[in-house]
Amino acid sequence: MRTAHKPRSEMIAETRAKLIAAARRAFATVGYANASMDDFTAEAGLTRGALYHHFGDKKGLFEAVVAQIDTEMCERLNKISSRAKTRWQGFLDENIGYVEMALDPEIQRIVLRDGPAVLGDPALWPNANNCISSLTRNLAALKEEGVVRDMDPDAMARLISGASLYAAQWVANSDDPAATSIKAVKAFRALMEGLLVDGKADA
């Protein structure tokens, strides 16, 4: 009576969002294993009951958090690659953007560190598949256009995302992330230029 009642579906979406937000904070700061469900649900003004009702278990909520972050990452990457003038440049920028995103401790901890351990191979996550398949399509197109050498685009996409992922971790864990990031990006660019047909960058 005293509160202006919103529609029920909206209330539900709100509690889901509150749970995801609180869990996201907890996972990012103390890690998945050390995040107490009692603690961060209370922090959201709720209890574990709500969590189990909406997400099944702790892992289910973790999946939702990862999906949210992953979506944000994909959006940023799409923006980056769409700004590029050439496909090759977009391809480069997208991967470099990925490396630089790992400077975000939230991405570092949740997506890169705990994610694979809790959810398994990142390549099998729904959203990661989107990102990798985008990378694969770009590679295939670049091959068609004669920009890069002959290769299996799918396999190469895995290798490249592995290199950038690892570079990201290296950057994030280094003493001087900014400086290391520059070195990593330069080396990554060199590695990618080796894929060009004539060994000359067109940029």
Place this chain on the structure above:
Amino acid sequence: MRTAHKPRSEMIAETRAKLIAAARRAFATVGYANASMDDFTAEAGLTRGALYHHFGDKKGLFEAVVAQIDTEMCERLNKISSRAKTRWQGFLDENIGYVEMALDPEIQRIVLRDGPAVLGDPALWPNANNCISSLTRNLAALKEEGVVRDMDPDAMARLISGASLYAAQWVANSDDPAATSIKAVKAFRALMEGLLVDGKADA
């Protein structure tokens, strides 16, 4: 009285080995988080008391297990690269050997999946540093000899080990690991050949 007494230091080494072996089996099969200390210490004919005495905590024992596996991996890799005729070939073989090792579920689960989540960035593990620095030295030498293009060997070593690590995970999680392994190795070889000065492999 009834048992022939071995020297005490030997008994201690034995219990340590038994704990590591039992933990290694448990970590490999059910993963770090689901491995019950009560269970696998009992399986070794001991209790958690011995574990805490020797390794401090669960993570300490996990470190010992990882170190053991890591040492074995390094030995295998060194053998591989020492058999090669040229430095470049050894460099290739060593990395390809790394990819193929990931077919071992023990390595897959303990070193590649749970390891980074529990112990952090693999590049900071003592033994992994040995492996990476070996890779770095090889790259630096190859650059000196004019075999590969100009680059920062340290940064490039990270990227390459990332690519091979990720390829390894891809192989291990695929439906047909043997077939995927072939594709991964081929793509990896192509990626590496891009580093050569003239774009021609000398093998």
Place this chain on the structure above:
DNA sequence: TTAATTGACATACGATCCGTATGCAATTAT
């Protein structure tokens, strides 16, 4: 040889934390 001390390991205990089962209250349907 015997007494003292160290140390390897077991046992006991308390504190979390998780998952399920149950309960309640508010909304929706009839």
Place this chain on the structure above:
DNA sequence: ATAATTGCATACGGATCGTATGTCAATTAA
């Protein structure tokens, strides 16, 4: 208005971890 659904809280049992303490054998000292 009554019944059914459902979002969420509460209550309970079980598993696991870390510490604190105990015990007994092996080494060392006297």
